[in-house]
Amino acid sequence: MKSIFSVTAVALAALAVMSEAHVTFRYPCPRRAAFSECPKPKDNEWHLVDYDANSPLGTHNSISNPICKWSSSFAGVRPVFKAGDTVQTKMEVDVNHRGGSCQWALSYDNGSTWVVIQDQFQNCLANAPAGSTYTISVKIPANAPTSNSVILNWIWNNNEGNRELYSSCADVVIQGTNGGSLSGVAPLFANYGPSSPFIPEKAVSNGDWGEKHFKARKPITVTVPPQKLKRQIVDLE
Ligand SMILES: [Cu+2]
Numbered sequence: 001m002k003s004i005f006s007v008t009a010v011a012l013a014a015l016a017v018m019s020e021a022h023v024t025f026r027y028p029c030p031r032r033a034a035f036s037e038c039p040k041p042k043d044n045e046w047h048l049v050d051y052d053a054n055s056p057l058g059t060h061n062s063i064s065n066p067i068c069k070w071s072s073s074f075a076g077v078r079p080v081f082k083a084g085d086t087v088q089t090k091m092e093v094d095v096n097h098r099g100g101s102c103q104w105a106l107s108y109d110n111g112s113t114w115v116v117i118q119d120q121f122q123n124c125l126a127n128a129p130a131g132s133t134y135t136i137s138v139k140i141p142a143n144a145p146t147s148n149s150v151i152l153n154w155i156w157n158n159n160e161g162n163r164e165l166y167s168s169c170a171d172v173v174i175q176g177t178n179g180g181s182l183s184g185v186a187p188l189f190a191n192y193g194p195s196s197p198f199i200p201e202k203a204v205s206n207g208d209w210g211e212k213h214f215k216a217r218k219p220i221t222v223t224v225p226p227q228k229l230k231r232q233i234v235d236l237e
Helices: 002-020 043-048 211-215
Strands: 023-027 080-082 086-093 100-107 115-120 132-139 147-158 164-175 180-185 219-224
Touching: 023 164, 086 147, 115 132, 115 219
Parallel strands: 080 164, 115 180
Antiparallel strands: 023 086, 086 132, 100 115, 100 147, 147 164, 180 219
């Protein structure tokens, strides 16, 4: 009897660990992530490495980290995307929570304001195998303004499990219109603290996936002044 209990306890512990495993950007690199291909910390920055980049930023009960989590990246080369490009982003997926709704947004002011550039509602990551690196195409708008400090943010509300908000922020360069504006809607940050909109678990809420909250997103236009890019590849500093 005791041995059966032990086996069960081990199985439950394994399950608990699995349910703690989540999703993050892998390409482009999320800020301070520990992936080998991402910008490396300097000798005195190793304590800043984020070994937990795939955890949610919060739940509907509480906020554990600000959007983007970190205010900066380690110095290094940022990927250069051209306006109109379709980028093959890579997600590091531990478990897919039966999918959910993804938004991708750009910020030209280090995360103060965001414009959504792509949505995938309800089934985002639903087909991503556990333990996989999963590719999702993201189209950079053809009229995206040029800047060497843009954040591409992947935002996700999962269908199943804790009512969480995920967000991965990657620092990128965009080459597009030099001096211009980008219009769209501001992203929904649902299930991110008690005062945020609540998206229930889809399977236990008659299929409610939060549509009304996504529909209520507010229009936004960001304007970016003309600037000079020295080279194709720009250092973070
Ligand atoms: Cu998870």
